[in-house]
Amino acid sequence: MKPVGIIHSPYKNTSEAPYQGCTSEDTSQIEVFKEFEEGLQDIEGFSHIIVIYWFHKSQGYHLLVKTPWDDKPHGVFATRSPHRPCPLGLTVSELLGREKNILKVKGLDAIDGTPVLDIKPYVPPLDESSSTKIGWLEGKLRKGR
Amino acid sequence: MKPVGIIHSPYKNTSEAPYQGCTSEDTSQIEVFKEFEEGLQDIEGFSHIIVIYWFHKSQGYHLLVKTPWDDKPHGVFATRSPHRPCPLGLTVSELLGREKNILKVKGLDAIDGTPVLDIKPYVPPLDESSSTKIGWLEGKLRKGR
Numbered sequence: 001m002k003p004v005g006i007i008h009s010p011y012k013n014t015s016e017a018p019y020q021g022c023t024s025e026d027t028s029q030i031e032v033f034k035e036f037e038e039g040l041q042d043i044e045g046f047s048h049i050i051v052i053y054w055f056h057k058s059q060g061y062h063l064l065v066k067t068p069w070d071d072k073p074h075g076v077f078a079t080r081s082p083h084r085p086c087p088l089g090l091t092v093s094e095l096l097g098r099e100k101n102i103l104k105v106k107g108l109d110a111i112d113g114t115p116v117l118d119i120k121p122y123v124p125p126l127d128e129s130s131s132t133k134i135g136w137l138e139g140k141l142r143k144g145r
Numbered sequence: 146m147k148p149v150g151i152i153h154s155p156y157k158n159t160s161e162a163p164y165q166g167c168t169s170e171d172t173s174q175i176e177v178f179k180e181f182e183e184g185l186q187d188i189e190g191f192s193h194i195i196v197i198y199w200f201h202k203s204q205g206y207h208l209l210v211k212t213p214w215d216d217k218p219h220g221v222f223a224t225r226s227p228h229r230p231c232p233l234g235l236t237v238s239e240l241l242g243r244e245k246n247i248l249k250v251k252g253l254d255a256i257d258g259t260p261v262l263d264i265k266p267y268v269p270p271l272d273e274s275s276s277t278k279i280g281w282l283e284g285k286l287r288k289g290r
Binding site: 043122 | 148195282
């Protein structure tokens with residue numbers, strides 16, 4: 001599993017990053033390594049992309065975790081904590097533009113230097129659910145930074 | 146990067162699997178390995194989960210690929226092809242229930258035996274975009290199996 005690119009973001013460390021990028025107007029750049037540039041063809045037709053990355057600063061994990069949203073611990077798979085058995089991050093980001101191998105995106109909460117593992121087009125019929133239940137997070141999401 | 150579980154699905158090979166699971170009523174089971182069971186606490190409160198898995202049967206990739214949806218090649222990052230530089234699969238699945246370390250889900254298009262790398266709660270404010278453009282896929286998604 002080798003990265004296909006790297007994220008250049010305004011967040012130099014985790015304390016600067018927003019809890020979730022969707023609340024932010026900040027922009028980041030995804031530098032896709034030159035050898036993969038051809039794989040970006042036609043991606044600019046999509047307004048949003050799914051970015052899967054490696055939480056490379058994450059060290060270890062607990063199966064029960066407390067989050068910024070409440071005081072109760074929850075199973076790590078019921079949270080978006082970066083400290084996971086397999087520390088994969090996932091963000092749906094707005095694709096503002098592409099210049100050769102550089103994607104300019106909004107809403108990506110990863111820190112500067114984060115390795116990118118995959119990029120996929122966001123396709124509402126596939127990726128949007130008629131989700132009605134968000135469990136322990138119900139009513140808590142307004143608290144953010 | 147070690148799997149946290151394995152998928153038991155009705156699709157024994159890729160020719161049996163739907164192009165995208167969201168079109169199917171079939172159910173699959175995600176067996177989360179016993180050592181990670183505690184990490185599932187409270188996940189049953191969510192109606193949908195994001196499953197990230199390893200396309201373990203994928204061998205190699207091309208940067209330009211043809212898909213079932215049209216005859217033109219597109220950059221692999223602008224497609225959901227399983228043959229990717231980093232062969233990660235991602236499906237938003239409906240969580241029908243949990244029994245201990247077993248999750249019963251609908252809409253997962255992975256084949257039987259697929260290793261699961263991560264499970265995250267699906268949270269509409271984070272994971273739904275106001276997507277308006279789906280590029281080359283526009284008008285093509287009705288063709289499926």
